[in-house]
Amino acid sequence: MKGKSWREYEPPRKQKKRHRRRKRGLQARLILAFVLFLLGYVGFQMYFHYSKPYMVGLDAGHGGIDTGAVGIIQEVELTERTTAKLTKLLKEDGRFRVVLSRDAGEDKSITDRNKLFQRAKPDLVLSIHANSGEEASAFGFECYPSPPGKTNYEKSLVFAQYIAKEMEAVGARLRGTDGVRFGYYVPDAAGNTTKLLLDSTDTQIYDYDTFGMLKNMNCPAVLVEQCFVTNQQDVDEFGTEEGCQKAAEAYYQAICRYLEEKEG
Numbered sequence: 464m465k466g467k468s469w470r471e472y473e474p475p476r477k478q479k480k481r482h483r484r485r486k487r488g489l490q491a492r493l494i495l496a497f498v499l500f501l502l503g504y505v506g507f508q509m510y511f512h513y514s515k516p517y518m519v520g521l522d523a524g525h526g527g528i529d530t531g532a533v534g535i536i537q538e539v540e541l542t543e544r545t546t547a548k549l550t551k552l553l554k555e556d557g558r559f560r561v562v563l564s565r566d567a568g569e570d571k572s573i574t575d576r577n578k579l580f581q582r583a584k585p586d587l588v589l590s591i592h593a594n595s596g597e598e599a600s601a602f603g604f605e606c607y608p609s610p611p612g613k614t615n616y617e618k619s620l621v622f623a624q625y626i627a628k629e630m631e632a633v634g635a636r637l638r639g640t641d642g643v644r645f646g647y648y649v650p651d652a653a654g655n656t657t658k659l660l661l662d663s664t665d666t667q668i669y670d671y672d673t674f675g676m677l678k679n680m681n682c683p684a685v686l687v688e689q690c691f692v693t694n695q696q697d698v699d700e701f702g703t704e705e706g707c708q709k710a711a712e713a714y715y716q717a718i719c720r721y722l723e724e725k726e727g
C-alpha cells in the first residue's frame with residue numbers, strides 16, 4: 464500500500480461523482496466565457512455603431528482655373544465659401560467627420576473627386592454649385608438627388624427634400640414643383656450630350672447618365688444649385704458671406720434631420 468496516492472483508495476462511485484463535478488465546472492466556465500465574449504462583442508458593436516462619426520462628403524463645385532458660371536460673382540467663390548462654412552458647422556457639432564473632394568483653390572477633375580469619395584466611403588454626399596442664366600431674371604434654388612433607378616435613389620430623394628425645405632425656410636425661392644429635380648445627360652447620334660432636367664414628379668427610369676458627382680456613389684448623394692449667380696436678388700440672398708452662411712446652415716439642418724429621421 465505504500466507509495467499509492469489517496470485517490471486510489473477512493474471508492475469508484477465517489478470517483479465518478481468527482482469527475483462529473485469537474486466536467487460540470489468546466490462546462491460552466493466555458494459557458495461563462497462564451498457569454499462574456501458575446502457581451503463584449505455586442506458592446507463593442509454598439510459602441511462602434513453609436514460612436515462612429517457620421518462621415519459627410521462635401522464637394523465644392525469647380526475650382527482652380529475652372530471658375531464655373533460667371534455672373535455678378537463667380538460660381539466657385541460661392542461653392543468654396545459655402546463649403547467652408549458648412550464644414551465648420553459640421554465639425555462643431557461633434558457627430559460628424561467631413562471629407563472634402565478637393566482643397567480650396569484646387570483644380571481637380573470630377574472623375575478624381577468621385578474616386579476620392581468612392582475610396583473614403585462617406586455616409587452622405589453633398590455637391591455645391593450655383594446656377595446661371597442667359598436672362599438675368601432667372602432665379603431660385605434647385606437640387607438634384609441620384610435619380611430614379613440609380614443606387615440610393617430613395618434615400619437621396621429624401622435628403623434632397625429636406626434640403627429644399629430648409630432652403631425654403633430661409634427664404635430661397637424653389638424652382639420647379641418643390642425645388643427637387645432629376646438631371647440627365649442625353650447623348651445624341653453625333654456623340655454630344657444635352658442636359659435633361661426634370662421635376663421630381665417625373666419618376667420614370669431613364670437609362671441616361673446623371674451628374675458626375677452623383678454617379679456610382681455608395682451613399683445618398685445630392686447636388687445643389689444654391690442660386691443664380693446672374694441674378695442680383697439671388698446673389699444678395701445666397702451668394703454673399705451672409706448668404707452663404709444662411710445656405711450652409713440650411714444644409715447643416717437638412718443633414719441633421721436626415722441623420723436623425725432617416726438613419727435613426
Ligand SMILES: [Zn+2]
Nearest residue numbers: 524531592593
Ligand atoms: Zn457648377
